[in-house]
Amino acid sequence: MLMKPSVPRPNRRVLSRTAARNAALVNQFATPGLGSLMAGRWMVGIGQLLVFVIGCIMITMYLFQLDLHAYGQATGEFEPDPHKRLGEIGLVLFVAGWFWALITSVSLMLRAKSEAPPASQTVPPLLANPPAVPPKLTE
Numbered sequence: 001m002l003m004k005p006s007v008p009r010p011n012r013r014v015l016s017r018t019a020a021r022n023a024a025l026v027n028q029f030a031t032p033g034l035g036s037l038m039a040g041r042w043m044v045g046i047g048q049l050l051v052f053v054i055g056c057i058m059i060t061m062y063l064f065q066l067d068l069h070a071y072g073q074a075t076g077e078f079e080p081d082p083h084k085r086l087g088e089i090g091l092v093l094f095v096a097g098w099f100w101a102l103i104t105s106v107s108l109m110l111r112a113k114s115e116a117p118p119a120s121q122t123v124p125p126l127l128a129n130p131p132a133v134p135p136k137l138t139e
Contacts (some may be wrong), residue, residue, distance in 0.1 A: 031049070
């Protein structure tokens, strides 16, 4: 006997190829997660965005510590060594967010191709009662 899922699946709107392409481009070349949000994938988009932003913040903190350390060496004041682990974890999160966005972008493109509507007819429809003689043009 089939059981109903406890959480219903969200109704995903059908994306056109153009919308899927634009979302994939934003996901890869602007901000990971933003293209997923544009495509209506809210949970995935928020997750990608959070992972990416946390990674950026950690990398920025590491670079700030590195600057303080270099300034301390230049002025002769003692500054503790920067925490390399902070930069490494930030870089891993940064790259993970981007790869997650890449996987989502490929998924969007494949779904848009499989759900593409049939091509519209470019030939105009035939008239029901065409005139026997074409009209004459007068000046």
